Every structure is written in structure tokens, then in C-alpha cells.
Amino acid sequence: MSTPSVREILSNGLWHNNTGLVALLGLCPLLATSSSAINGFGLGMATVLVLLLTNTTISAIRQYVQSEVRIPVYIVVIASAVTAVELLIHALLPELHKVLGIFIPLIVTNCCVLGRAEAFASKQRPAIAALDGLATGLGFTLVLTTLGGLRELIGHGTLFANANIMFGEAGRALTLHVLEDYRGFLLAILPPGAFIGLGLLIAGKNLLDARARQRGAAVPVVQATHCAPSALPTP
Amino acid sequence: MQFATTTSPHVHLGNSVGRVMRRVVYALLPGLLALVWIFGPGVLVQAAIAVSTALAAEALMLTLRGKPLGRFLGDCSALVTALLLAIALPPLAPWWITVLGTGFAIIIAKHLYGGLGYNPFNPAMIGYVVLLTSFPREMSSWAAPLTLHGSTPDLATTLALVFGERSAETLDAVTSATVLDLLRTQIGLGHSVTEVRSSPVFGLLGARGWEWVNLAFLAGGLWMCRQRTAAWQIPAGMLGALAVISTLFWLVDAARFAPPWFHLFSGAAIFGAFFIATDPVSASTTPRGRLIYGAGIGVLTWVIRSVGGFPDGVAFAVLLMNIAAPTIDQYTRPRVFGARA
Numbered sequence: 001m002s003t004p005s006v007r008e009i010l011s012n013g014l015w016h017n018n019t020g021l022v023a024l025l026g027l028c029p030l031l032a033t034s035s036s037a038i039n040g041f042g043l044g045m046a047t048v049l050v051l052l053l054t055n056t057t058i059s060a061i062r063q064y065v066q067s068e069v070r071i072p073v074y075i076v077v078i079a080s081a082v083t084a085v086e087l088l089i090h091a092l093l094p095e096l097h098k099v100l101g102i103f104i105p106l107i108v109t110n111c112c113v114l115g116r117a118e119a120f121a122s123k124q125r126p127a128i129a130a131l132d133g134l135a136t137g138l139g140f141t142l143v144l145t146t147l148g149g150l151r152e153l154i155g156h157g158t159l160f161a162n163a164n165i166m167f168g169e170a171g172r173a174l175t176l177h178v179l180e181d182y183r184g185f186l187l188a189i190l191p192p193g194a195f196i197g198l199g200l201l202i203a204g205k206n207l208l209d210a211r212a213r214q215r216g217a218a219v220p221v222v223q224a225t226h227c228a229p230s231a232l233p234t235p
Numbered sequence: 236m237q238f239a240t241t242t243s244p245h246v247h248l249g250n251s252v253g254r255v256m257r258r259v260v261y262a263l264l265p266g267l268l269a270l271v272w273i274f275g276p277g278v279l280v281q282a283a284i285a286v287s288t289a290l291a292a293e294a295l296m297l298t299l300r301g302k303p304l305g306r307f308l309g310d311c312s313a314l315v316t317a318l319l320l321a322i323a324l325p326p327l328a329p330w331w332i333t334v335l336g337t338g339f340a341i342i343i344a345k346h347l348y349g350g351l352g353y354n355p356f357n358p359a360m361i362g363y364v365v366l367l368t369s370f371p372r373e374m375s376s377w378a379a380p381l382t383l384h385g386s387t388p389d390l391a392t393t394l395a396l397v398f399g400e401r402s403a404e405t406l407d408a409v410t411s412a413t414v415l416d417l418l419r420t421q422i423g424l425g426h427s428v429t430e431v432r433s434s435p436v437f438g439l440l441g442a443r444g445w446e447w448v449n450l451a452f453l454a455g456g457l458w459m460c461r462q463r464t465a466a467w468q469i470p471a472g473m474l475g476a477l478a479v480i481s482t483l484f485w486l487v488d489a490a491r492f493a494p495p496w497f498h499l500f501s502g503a504a505i506f507g508a509f510f511i512a513t514d515p516v517s518a519s520t521t522p523r524g525r526l527i528y529g530a531g532i533g534v535l536t537w538v539i540r541s542v543g544g545f546p547d548g549v550a551f552a553v554l555l556m557n558i559a560a561p562t563i564d565q566y567t568r569p570r571v572f573g574a575r576a
């Protein structure tokens with residue numbers, strides 16, 4: 001596998017092969033924790049950390065791992081990284097830890113982490129793999145935060161409520177009451193709101209891509225296949 | 236679409252989507268009149284809001300999708316969706332409830348799934364369920380029936396409540412709990428069905444006032460089945476199953492479970508059986524499948540009413556069986572003439 005350029009890695013991770021909108025990996029945390037922008041951002045950042053750690057480690061040990069046992073090895077690396085990140089969040093941001101709860105340890109089962117390890121990190125230099133982890137994680141964070149913001153805005157009429165759980169007391173100033181006296185639209189906060197919102201986001205991305213293609217830009221048609229090892233389930 | 240006929244002398248029945256939909260509207264008329272008589276002109280106001288929203292939303296989506304406006308607006312399918320939703324809504328609901336529900340039904344539940352003929356769920360019921368889960372307070376204040384209250388709110392009061400400020404006092408003066416609400420809360424408090432039934436909101440068959448509305452819907456529905464606009468198997472299956480399961484549980488414990496005639500003649504059972512469940516797009520399409528589909532709705536309605544979290548369950552039951560309809564069709568396909576079983 002030839003080494004992709006930095007530009008390619010960034011554009012794939014953030015847009016063209018976005019985990020949430022194109023590969024549709026990690027849907028379980030995506031749908032469950034996107035009830036507000038801050039929750040989504042928190043879980044996204046945790047995933048960025050995990051992806052950075054796992055991609056770098058797996059890339060660094062790629063010469064020593066027999067291909068027959070690579071999946072268990074990757075899983076051990078991923079599980080250790082997730083545990084470390086979870087303990088870190090528990091220690092530094094206990095409020096965020098309380099809100100996200102089970103979904104931080106569940107990053108282990110996020111198929112995108114294993115997908116990037118198998119499809120990318122195991123074949124590239126650590127620096128490139130780390131960049132890919134960062135780009136993929138940020139792409140995931142982008143979708144999580146957008147979906148969270150959308151649901152929060154429609155559901156409660158606020159944006160970045162409870163920002164203090166991530167940024168301390170200074171974060172309170174971030175909260176925007178976009179719609180005053182809003183009575184709330186409960187559906188957006190309930191699980192159906194997550195599915196409808198994600199569907200609309202995917203449609204929006206496809207629309208933008210179609211427009212770009214019309215203008216003559218070279219936009220790859222879905223290339224989700226090389227992120228997901230087909231034999232693995234995608235939770 | 237009119238196909239050119241070849242060889243055999245085929246006779247075209249002349250049916251079209253528009254004709255079927257218009258028949259549904261005619262069949263709704265007796266029920267609508269009964270609703271106006273018992274609950275005041277609220278339902279007509281709701282219908283006006285819903286129909287204008289539905290036509291606007293339909294026109295918007297058709298334009299976005301590049302479809303001919305005249306042909307698809309003229310088939311009356313959006314009109315029927317809007318009318319069904321307007322009948323399901325409380326007559327005094329604020330206007331934005333109706334606009335939101337109808338818009339959701341047409342834009343998301345109908346057109347985002349591919350438009351008429353492709354929607355897996357009944358659009359009117361999606362709109363209703365969205366409103367019910369999002370705005371339980373607005374959705375649970377039903378107008379008090381004429382027979383209980385002695386009068387119905389006049390047009391001015393209705394318009395003021397629908398479009399203007401809604402104070403709790405004016406609202407409380409013209410609304411009352413429906414029987415299904417009452418039954419749910421009272422049984423929750425430990426009262427028996429017989430005690431609850433002595434309350435004045437209960438009539439001969441089901442809820443006072445509601446029984447007339449339901450009889451009118453029954454008449455319209457039977458006419459629709461006779462015209463073969465609706466498949467008779469679906470209402471038969473649904474009302475039959477609802478009657479059987481409620482009779483069984485009523486015989487076992489009459490203090491905890493309401494009698495079958497009460498289940499059949501209150502809430503949305505009859506309206507749902509003839510007008511909601513029979514939506515030709517989202518319902519089962521084989522004769523045997525329709526019986527099973529209807530029976531599923533009947534049983535689920537009873538279960539949701541008796542042990543679920545909502546007073547009435549027809550909308551949820553219909554949506555749940557919509558999910559099951561393709562599978563039911565798969566296993567009940569009739570044998571092709573001449574093929575081995």
C-alpha cells in the first residue's frame with residue numbers, strides 16, 4: 001500500500017470516508033450519545049485519543065505481529081488504550097464520565113478503531129498512522145457534535161448546554177439559548193430523533209458531494225469498503 | 236396509469252388513485268359530521284389547517300423532486316392523509332401542532348421514503364405518534380362531548396383556542412379526560428372497572444358521545460368495504476381480534492379489564508380499523524395476510540390500552556404491524572393458479 005499524502009488522509013478522514021456519514025461505523029455510540037452537542041463532542045474527543053493511541057501503537061509494532069494473531073493483538077492494544085482513556089476521563093472530567101457512562105468503555109467495540117488498525121495502521125509508518133487516527137477521530141467528532149447540536153437545538157432550543165462538564169466553570173459562558181421560551185420538541189432528543197437526524201446529515205453530505213461533482217470536482221463515489229473488515233460485525 | 240389493452244377483452248374498472256382517495260373522503264363524511272355535532276367545529280378547523288399544510292408540503296416536495304405538480308396533487312392522497320390526521324388530533328389542539336404533524340407526515344414519512352406507494356409506514360399515524368410522544372400535554376386535552384357538557388364550544392371560542400393564547404382556565408372549561416384516560420388512571424389508583432364505569436363520561440357502549448362518532452365511522456367504513464375501496468379483511472381481523480382478546484380477559488377478571496363493547500366503541504378502534512389500518516400502501520396485500528395483519532393490530536391495541544403506557548394504542552399498533560406487513564405478505568402469498576402448493 002503506497003503512502004497516501006497528508007492532504008488525502010485529512011480529506012478522507014474528515015469528509016470523503018467519514019466514519020459516521022460514509023462508512024457508518026460506530027453507529028451505536030453515535031446515536032446514543034448525540035443527545036447534546038457537548039455529549040457528542042466529549043465522546044468524539046475520547047475517540048480521537050483512542051484512535052491516536054491505537055493507530056500509533058499498532059503501526060509501531062506492525063513488523064512484530066504475526067498476521068495469524070493480529071486481530072487479538074489489535075484488540076488487546078485497543079482495549080488497553082480505551083481503559084487508559086477511560087481512567088483519564090474519570091480522573092480529570094468526572095462529570096463528563098458520569099454523563100457518557102458505559103459509552104466510553106464501549107469505544108472498544110467501535111468498529112472504526114479496529115477498522116483503521118486493520119486497514120491503515122498495520123501498513124503505514126507510525127507518524128502517518130497517527131495522522132490518520134487524528135483525522136478519522138476528528139471526522140467522527142464532527143458528525144457527533146453536529147448531530148448533537150442539531151438534536152439539542154431542535155429538542156431544547158439550546159446549544160452547548162452543560163459545557164461546564166468539559167471545560168470547567170468557564171464553559172458555562174458557552175451555552176447559547178438560541179430560542180427563548182422554546183417549549184421543546186421531545187422527539188429530537190428521543191432515539192428516533194438520532195436516526196432521523198443522522199439520515200438527514202447523510203443526505204446533506206450526499207447533496208453537497210453531488211453539487212461538487214456537478215461543478216466538476218473529483219469527488220470519489222463512496223469508498224467505505226476499505227475501512228470495515230467485512231468479516232467483522234459493525235456495532 | 237392506463238395500460239393499452241391487448242388480446243382478451245379486458246374491462247377496466249376505471250379505478251385510479253384519485254378515485255379511491257375521493258371515496259375515502261366521502262366515507263369520512265358521516266364521521267366528520269358526528270364529530271362536529273358532538274365536539275363542536277374544532278375538527279373542521281383542524282382539517283382546514285391540516286389540508287392546507289399538507290397541500291403546501293406536498294407541492295414543496297414534488298417541486299424539489301422534480302415531479303409534475305398537477306397530477307400528484309390531484310390524486311388527493313395528501314388530502315386524505317391530512318384529513319385522517321386532523322380527525323385523530325384533539326379538536327382544540329393549537330394550530331402549530333397540526334402544522335408540525337402534517338408537515339412531518341408528508342415530508343418525512345411520505346416523500347423522504349419515496350412518495351405515494353413507497354412509504355412503509357402510514358404517514359398520518361407517523362405524524363400523530365410524533366406529536367403524541369413530543370407534546371403529550373397538548374395532545375391529551377380533548378374537548379368535552381356535547382352529551383356530557385350540554386353545549387359545544389362555538390366557532391369563535393374554537394378559533395381563539397386554536398390560534399390564540401391558551402390559558403389553563405378556558406381550556407379546562409371545555410375539555411375533559413377521555414374514557415380511556417380515565418380508565419387508565421382510575422385502575423392505576425386501585426378502582427375496579429365497574430366503579431369507573433359509573434362515571435358520567437361512560438355511555439351505553441363506550442364513551443358517552445364517542446359511541447355516535449364511532450357508529451358514524453362504522454357506517455362510512457362499511458360503505459367503503461362494500462365499494463371495495465378498503466379490504467374487508469383488515470377491519471374484520473382487527474375488530475374480531477380486539478373483541479376476542481378483550482372478551483377473554485373480561486371473562487377472567489371483569490374488575491380489571493374493560494368489556495369488549497367498551498374497547499370496540501371508545502377511542503380510535505373503529506376509525507383505525509376502517510380508515511387507518513386499511514391504507515393500501517403500508518398494509519398487507521394478500522387476503523390471508525390482511526386478516527393476520529388486522530388481527531395483529533387488534534391484539535396490540537388491546538395490549539397497549541390495558542398494560543401499556545398510553546391510553547390508546549391504535550396508532551402504535553398500526554405502525555408496529557406496518558413493520559410486519561412485508562414479512563406477512565412473504566408467507567401468505569396465494570398459490571398461483573395451476574402451480575403446485
